[in-house]
Amino acid sequence: MSTYSIPSSPIAVNLPDADAISEFDALFRATSAIGVTSAGGLHRLAASEEDGRVRDLLRDWLVRHGFHVQVDRVGNLFGLVTFDPSAPYVLCGSHLDSQPSAGRFDGVYGVLAGAVAIAGIARRLRERGVRPPCNLAVVDWTNEEGARFQPSLTGSSVFTGALSVDDALACTDAQGITLCQALERIGYLGEEMLDIPVAAYVETHVEQGERLEREQISIGVVRETWAALKLRVRFDGEQSHTGPTPMDQRRDALRAAARAISAVYSEVGKHGDQMHGSVGRLDVYPNSPNVVPSKATLYVEFRSLSTDRLEDVGKRFAQILDDIAAQTGTHVEVESRQLRAPVALDSRLAQCAHDVCRSLGLRSVDSVTVAGHDAISLSRTVPSCLLFIPSHRGIAHNEAEFTEEADLHNGLRALSALLETLCVTTQNSR
Amino acid sequence: MSTYSIPSSPIAVNLPDADAISEFDALFRATSAIGVTSAGGLHRLAASEEDGRVRDLLRDWLVRHGFHVQVDRVGNLFGLVTFDPSAPYVLCGSHLDSQPSAGRFDGVYGVLAGAVAIAGIARRLRERGVRPPCNLAVVDWTNEEGARFQPSLTGSSVFTGALSVDDALACTDAQGITLCQALERIGYLGEEMLDIPVAAYVETHVEQGERLEREQISIGVVRETWAALKLRVRFDGEQSHTGPTPMDQRRDALRAAARAISAVYSEVGKHGDQMHGSVGRLDVYPNSPNVVPSKATLYVEFRSLSTDRLEDVGKRFAQILDDIAAQTGTHVEVESRQLRAPVALDSRLAQCAHDVCRSLGLRSVDSVTVAGHDAISLSRTVPSCLLFIPSHRGIAHNEAEFTEEADLHNGLRALSALLETLCVTTQNSR
Structure with missing residues (x-):
């Protein structure tokens, strides 16, 4: 250099x-x-x-x-x-x-x-x-x-x-x-x-x-x-009919994704103007009105001047994702994780x-x-x-x-x- | 007939x-x-x-x-x-x-x-x-x-x-x-x-x-x-950059949509096995990782044997949507509403x-x-x-x-x- x-x-x-x-x-x-x-x-x-x-x-x-x-x-x-x-x-x-x-x-x-x-x-x-x-x-x-x-x-x-x-x-x-x-x-x-x-x-x-x-x-x-922490997170549920399928048997990936989106904002909100965060993209499959979604992929980002702060949020958010998956009967996978120093x-x-x-x-x-x-x-x-x-x-x-x-x-x-x-x-x- | x-x-x-x-x-x-x-x-x-x-x-x-x-x-x-x-x-x-x-x-x-x-x-x-x-x-x-x-x-x-x-x-x-x-x-x-x-x-x-x-x-x-109550709901926010835009200036349509999805499940949960509900489809625009979404369209449905029950939920849900819009700085519009008796x-x-x-x-x-x-x-x-x-x-x-x-x-x-x-x-x- x-x-x-x-x-x-x-x-x-x-x-x-x-x-x-x-x-x-x-x-x-x-x-x-x-x-x-x-x-x-x-x-x-x-x-x-x-x-x-x-x-x-x-x-x-x-x-x-x-x-x-x-x-x-x-x-x-x-x-x-x-x-x-x-x-x-x-x-x-x-x-x-x-x-x-x-x-x-x-x-x-x-x-x-x-x-x-x-x-x-x-x-x-x-x-x-x-x-x-x-x-x-x-x-x-x-x-x-x-x-x-x-x-x-x-x-x-x-x-x-x-x-x-x-x-x-x-x-x-x-x-x-x-x-x-x-x-x-x-x-x-x-x-x-x-x-x-x-x-x-x-x-x-x-x-x-x-x-x-x-x-x-x-x-x-x-x-x-x-710095930025960028995550691609996928929830896997199970396709089923939005009509007859009993609510307690549904494994709805979009329901899980919605909770994760709210969790991003709630985490960011704890840091005042020291952190920004968003979910700019959400892909839903099959994304059909009468089908319980089997897959939802979120593009999550957290940004802060402090890498430590991002590391902390990253750890806590990973736990939150696991909790959401357990509560919604879905499986969660962090498909990619990029910490831009x-x-x-x-x-x-x-x-x-x-x-x-x-x-x-x-x-x-x-x-x-x-x-x-x-x-x-x-x-x-x-x-x-x-x-x-x-x-x-x-x-x-x-x-x-x-x-x-x-x-x-x-x-x-x-x-x-x-x-x-x-x-x-x-x-x-x- | x-x-x-x-x-x-x-x-x-x-x-x-x-x-x-x-x-x-x-x-x-x-x-x-x-x-x-x-x-x-x-x-x-x-x-x-x-x-x-x-x-x-x-x-x-x-x-x-x-x-x-x-x-x-x-x-x-x-x-x-x-x-x-x-x-x-x-x-x-x-x-x-x-x-x-x-x-x-x-x-x-x-x-x-x-x-x-x-x-x-x-x-x-x-x-x-x-x-x-x-x-x-x-x-x-x-x-x-x-x-x-x-x-x-x-x-x-x-x-x-x-x-x-x-x-x-x-x-x-x-x-x-x-x-x-x-x-x-x-x-x-x-x-x-x-x-x-x-x-x-x-x-x-x-x-x-x-x-x-x-x-x-x-x-x-x-x-x-x-019976079924089917709604197409659109939140309009404002496109902005997910990085520099201050959090309190964002008008994030996906953030609003996430809350609405959670609200659907929360409403349905109050009715035991007398009601089913879902959001099977969600369209996000521009759906790009670095852009705060300006538009999110949800396909919501509530189903029940009782039309009265659906009418009640429909009224309460309309109020919830308005509250979410107010809290997130977005505008909400029910683009279509179909009550199938x-x-x-x-x-x-x-x-x-x-x-x-x-x-x-x-x-x-x-x-x-x-x-x-x-x-x-x-x-x-x-x-x-x-x-x-x-x-x-x-x-x-x-x-x-x-x-x-x-x-x-x-x-x-x-x-x-x-x-x-x-x-x-x-x-x-x-």
Whole structure:
């Protein structure tokens, strides 16, 4: 992680010019139209036909702007600007996939701002005949959202080696289509992983919280994340007829699941604002009005800054699940259990980001992220930086998600200046 | 309803011969293979490709055995044996569709036993040169189960006029495919409703209870049904991110639904064995692990012999739903509410069925049905009779559903004798 010497202060950078800002606006408008919902949101699930079309649009844009485009085995779409084939890359990006009926900003902003920023930096450097010590690249990570395929953060996790290519490609959606098949259908199943040295990773993202807006701050520099305990829990009961079957003979998986959902909220409620929790997905089988359900699968999550707190809740919740199973005559199985430890992001990059903001006259603060992001994935193997821009009322995963144009542009300026600083001044200290 | 004089005692009937019994066994084996599950059950949803294939098989069998086949606008498949075009019909039947991963006997038994019985009766009458006062017909009613399309009992409800053709055809499955489209795809969307006078309707069905098996009785003659209160309830919340959204700002439709499910069981529990209740289906949107659900739709039912009891529970449950909505910041709407009153089946037919059983040396008792059946639908406009045969342990809507061959054959004998009695002795009393 520390083979590169990351600068601690910004160089005098050239901000994106008016053309670059218009370029960003046009690109954002164009991508927003792909998968647009009637309420003006976005419904663009990973590796769907819409995801294919927005990828095509990005790919064509990158090619037109001199990037070399490469797609890896899990569909991560890279746009590379290589000044020196032996030099490391400063990589930036995010994701173009969305949740169902979600907003226009989550993920897509980071990819488009990165593409536009790099195109501008590369043009300026080439005009000035500068060959910087680092190359630049932007990436659209596959299936960050984890809406269609689980787990989330698929592409970035494979890139860091946390998830194997085979496991990722074997993930299935609710219709049983594998990620491999879905990527092949849209033409984004690449042949090999990209093996490039990465000096630093930078991601810009909407905050999904209301602090920046409330305090009128342009940039949040994320320092740490909450931990998360994610469980997939399955109750098995027995199919029977909802009419004649005596109540005391029923083994109703949905009845058990309902109790488990209430138990999640009751556990979370004990921790005030120190814990969040939810059940976002529940699959019921056979899910027919006249049949007592034989199977119910819950996707449970608990989130907290404190891993200890999550461990405690995890133990207690396991006991609660056993009790519910015993009371309802069902069998319970925790199909998967993932404890995502909290991550501290690279402090040199964070400091550099603050310095860049100051030099641009943009107010910045340290932030914490509760949600997972590709930058958190990357940070496990690459020095990483996550920058937040304001979100109106913190509305996220909702069609009403909104960020002011001025905030989008400020984020683009900060990203552009940070990327140029890193590209021009990062030294290989090997 | 009382235009026909139904006989109160059986004529000396000719039982189905050994050939007819083998014919039934062969037909049952053949249909059981269409939609068979790995556990030996049946998965044959209404108007699915499998339903199309089993209908083809029945249609071909009927044509080979001299029936005139007609399909009405909602896919009800009739096999008619007409001795006198001006005479009314004695109709029998049930349904070929199944619940998901269900058993081999529910519904299909009544259709096949009816077809084999009528073929035998018609052959004998024609051999003897008898022209009886009634014609005979067998029917496969569309979508009795209500698994793929709601409401259940679709075909029989349209036949009686309780449901309009247009409403039935507009029903959609979970993929948004209408019943009209599904029937068209399998070639069972007929052009007109069948307008035939029906003197009586007879259905044989597995008991889905354990009494007949326990008491070693061959035939249950259903006298009455439980009432049912069926509700479709939708909670509307607000999509948000399961990570950063503060817990007190969440409006979680699934959290509300979980409470409502627990409330159903708690209400039912107050009534001992006088009430059954369930939530068999729950649809969650967007049902993505990282999104607080904005919509949850529950299919709730309460069943009891007493309509008053259901009315009381219905009122209290409406209040509970409002309370849950208020507590969870959601909005609740009862999208549909159907109170199915209890039905007393035709007593003359029931008496005739008992007499027929006695003359055959088969033990019979009066039964009550908790579940709905096409015969209950029909009974609102046509004198109807519902005969139960034993179900092993009462297992229903489950792949393990089982009825002994001897019981299937006894049911066929009783049905055949009852149909012949009705066909030969029912007088038009207009």
